[in-house]
Amino acid sequence: MTTCDKIRPRLTTYLDGELADDHGSVVRGHLRECADCRGVARDEAALRDGLRLLPPVDPPGSLWAGVHARLAAAEVADARKPRWRRTAEHWARWARTARFTPTMPQLAAASVFAAAAIALLTVRAHRADEVATPAVALPDGPREQLLRPSPSTARDRPEAEALATVDVTADLLAEPARTTESYDRVVGELMTSAHASRAGWSAEFRAAFDARVAGLRGEIERAGRGRQAQRLQGSLIAYLQHAIIGDGMMLASGGSQ
Amino acid sequence: MEMLYHQYKRRVFGMAHRIVGGSDAEEVAQEVFVRVFRGLAAFRGDSALSTWIYRLTVNAALSHLARRGRRNEVGDDGLTELPAPPVTERDSALAARIEKALGQLPAGYRAILVLHDIEGLSHEECAAILECRIGTCKSQLHKARARMRDLLGAHLADRNAERKDSGGTP
Numbered sequence: 483m484t485t486c487d488k489i490r491p492r493l494t495t496y497l498d499g500e501l502a503d504d505h506g507s508v509v510r511g512h513l514r515e516c517a518d519c520r521g522v523a524r525d526e527a528a529l530r531d532g533l534r535l536l537p538p539v540d541p542p543g544s545l546w547a548g549v550h551a552r553l554a555a556a557e558v559a560d561a562r563k564p565r566w567r568r569t570a571e572h573w574a575r576w577a578r579t580a581r582f583t584p585t586m587p588q589l590a591a592a593s594v595f596a597a598a599a600i601a602l603l604t605v606r607a608h609r610a611d612e613v614a615t616p617a618v619a620l621p622d623g624p625r626e627q628l629l630r631p632s633p634s635t636a637r638d639r640p641e642a643e644a645l646a647t648v649d650v651t652a653d654l655l656a657e658p659a660r661t662t663e664s665y666d667r668v669v670g671e672l673m674t675s676a677h678a679s680r681a682g683w684s685a686e687f688r689a690a691f692d693a694r695v696a697g698l699r700g701e702i703e704r705a706g707r708g709r710q711a712q713r714l715q716g717s718l719i720a721y722l723q724h725a726i727i728g729d730g731m732m733l734a735s736g737g738s739q
Numbered sequence: 740m741e742m743l744y745h746q747y748k749r750r751v752f753g754m755a756h757r758i759v760g761g762s763d764a765e766e767v768a769q770e771v772f773v774r775v776f777r778g779l780a781a782f783r784g785d786s787a788l789s790t791w792i793y794r795l796t797v798n799a800a801l802s803h804l805a806r807r808g809r810r811n812e813v814g815d816d817g818l819t820e821l822p823a824p825p826v827t828e829r830d831s832a833l834a835a836r837i838e839k840a841l842g843q844l845p846a847g848y849r850a851i852l853v854l855h856d857i858e859g860l861s862h863e864e865c866a867a868i869l870e871c872r873i874g875t876c877k878s879q880l881h882k883a884r885a886r887m888r889d890l891l892g893a894h895l896a897d898r899n900a901e902r903k904d905s906g907g908t909p
Contacts, residue, residue, distance in 0.1 A: 491878075491881055493881075494877070494880055494881040494884055495877060495881075500862070522888070524895075525888050525891075525895040526884055526888060528895045529837070529884060529887055529888060529891065529895055530856055530884070532833050532834065532837045532895075533837060533852060533856035533857050534856060534857070534859070535834065536834055536837065536838065536857055537834065538749060538753055539749075539752060539753045539756045539757070539764075540749070540752075541748050541749065541751075541752035541765070541768060542765055544765070545748065545752065545765055545768055545769065545772075546741075546744060546748075548765065548769040549744065549769050549772040549773060549776075552769050552770070552773045553773055553776060553777070556773060556777065664783070664784055664785070665784070667784055668782075668783070668784030671784065671787065671788050672788075675742070675743065675746075675788070678742055678746065679742040679743075682741070682742060719784075720780070723779055723780055723782075724780070726740070726742070726743060726779075727740040727743070727776060727779060728740050728741075
């Protein structure tokens, strides 16, 4: 027997028409029998309709002027910042927006590499201390004996073997395709915004825009799907972004970065 | 830049208005557009442009509330500044009560109701904006509506009775 406690959490999804048919049938069946749940459903439907019918709120006319004033103030503040701070912020922004997001195997591999590097440096430092002690002659003997790992590197061997079993190759190979697909999506979106902005452009700029976009697209097509194509897609994205926000200096340089 | 502003100004201002209230909405909306214009060149398309702008809006509004320590109230000034709704008087009264109840919700519940029920965004879009799972988004919406039902209680029952009298479907 279905209980009210099980049905009520599903009412929101049911009323929004997002519950699968078989589950919807169970909820409908319960609502026919249970007056309390019917009341809750009626209230929730009235609330949902009331929220949907709330009138839109018009922004005040001063909003645009306020945005302009803030942008101008931010640019003045940028100009007053020392160069080192601008550089630090630039790299911080780059780090935040960088496309590379390490996966767990990549993080694990990086940790193992770091551990191995620390171990290696420790061993070398230890050996350097030993070499620094005077009058120590290297024994004669086979090369393999001289290169025998120290106990500490032998301890690292299981970690190195674990690293060998981590399959990061497939993930890394798929990365260029993911990046290209992402660029394609952004170009599509920005083209839609650019078309919306066209009405405000001069005929001369429209022609220059079309020519530049067609030129870049031709170059992308000729470059195939490799790194050069991604660089060109980056140029196209930068050109479209600056065309939309009306950055005259950038457009005059042809959108190259 | 201006076209982008005109395309998103109503939604950005509307979301800010309903999350932080009428008196601070303009300040939040200005902050959002400044972040959009200054960050557009660095936008790499990890999500749709609209999702990115709405995420900036919700984050700016919630941060603003946190700074002001106004998590649970919008204030009556927000209601008085609302334009006259082009609906019947009864609908208008319910709308005002809903706006007031919305202002009494915790900020997180308010954000999900504004995005899903008022702005009409899908659960997928809401989840992308709030950076949570779709299941979490649905569960938050259910809890937010339950809290709203508690706050509105008798008013919703009156509304249902009016609907029944006028032959409307529940």
